[in-house]
Every structure is written in structure tokens, then in C-alpha cells.
Amino acid sequence: xxxxxxxxxxxxxxxxxxxxxxxxxxxxxxxxxxxxxxxxxxxxxxxxxxxxxxxxxxxxxxxxxxxxxxxxxxxxxxxxxxxxxxxxxxxxxxxxxxxxxxxxxxxxxxxxxxxxxxxxxxxxxxxxxxxxxxxxxxxxxxxxx
Numbered sequence: 001x002x003x004x005x006x007x008x009x010x011x012x013x014x015x016x017x018x019x020x021x022x023x024x025x026x027x028x029x030x031x032x033x034x035x036x037x038x039x040x041x042x043x044x045x046x047x048x049x050x051x052x053x054x055x056x057x058x059x060x061x062x063x064x065x066x067x068x069x070x071x072x073x074x075x076x077x078x079x080x081x082x083x084x085x086x087x088x089x090x091x092x093x094x095x096x097x098x099x100x101x102x103x104x105x106x107x108x109x110x111x112x113x114x115x116x117x118x119x120x121x122x123x124x125x126x127x128x129x130x131x132x133x134x135x136x137x138x139x140x141x142x143x144x145x
Contacts, residue, residue, distance in 0.1 A: 001086075001111060002087050004030060005092060007019060007020070007094050008076045016094045018097050019092065064083065084142070
């Protein structure tokens with residue numbers, strides 16, 4: 001199953017590298033990473049050199065950066081989804097990081113479920129150490145979104 005990861009970034013420039021590292025260190029690597037960069041951010045994320053530095057650092061990975069001015073995470077996710085090509089879609093906020101087995105385990109779980117099951121909401125670990133469950137990370141079958 002091909003996976004597209006959509007990373008929404010609004011005021012999280014200090015976490016973005018850690019988030020991307022955790023995605024690129026997966027045992028099952030995604031086929032593409034789409035960063036939806038909100039130009040409404042009030043931190044240095046909106047500076048073009050920050051994104052250029054990241055793209056240079058991760059030049060081996062297939063990363064697409066989409067600049068928006070939505071100021072709304074759901075609109076940013078929808079915008080990224082329209083560009084994604086994977087069979088499964090993983091939504092991640094830029095202040096989250098993933099265990100290296102996260103994508104592989106999620107794909108295994110999703111493939112074991114009946115085809116009408118749309119997605120899974122696994123527990124995640126935030127960069128501040130908090131463990132949460134909920135909508136911050138969502139893993140979906142593309143045809144069910």
C-alpha cells in the first residue's frame with residue numbers, strides 16, 4: 001500500500017525537522033511527503049530560507065511543499081489531499097513525531113480491517129512528551145475520505 005504523508009505546519013518550524021526525521025526513518029517509507037506550509041504562521045516558518053534549508057537537507061526524499069494562507073488545519077489538510085497520490089493518507093501536524101514502526105503498523109492494521117473501514121486513530125507522542133489519542137494523527141484509506 002502506497003502511503004502519502006500530509007504534514008500541516010502552522011507555527012511549528014522548531015519541530016518540523018524532528019517530524020520529518022521521524023517520517024523518513026520509518027520501516028515502511030511513504031511514497032511522498034506533502035508539507036502544507038501556512039504562510040499565516042507568526043514564526044520563522046514563513047521565511048523561505050527555512051523551507052529551502054529543509055528541502056536541501058532532505059533532498060533524497062520526495063517532498064512537496066505547498067504554501068497556503070488558510071489559517072485553518074482542515075482546509076490545509078484538504079489542500080494537501082488534493083495533491084496526494086497514495087492509497088493511504090497519513091495526516092500529521094508538524095509538532096508530532098512518529099515511532100519508526102508507525103506507518104508499517106498502521107498499514108498492517110488498515111489492511112487487516114474490512115474494506116469499508118475508513119481509518120485508524122493511533123496513539124501518538126508529541127514532541128513535548130505528551131501521549132495523546134485523537135485527531136492530531138489520522139491514517140485513512142484514500143477511497144474513504
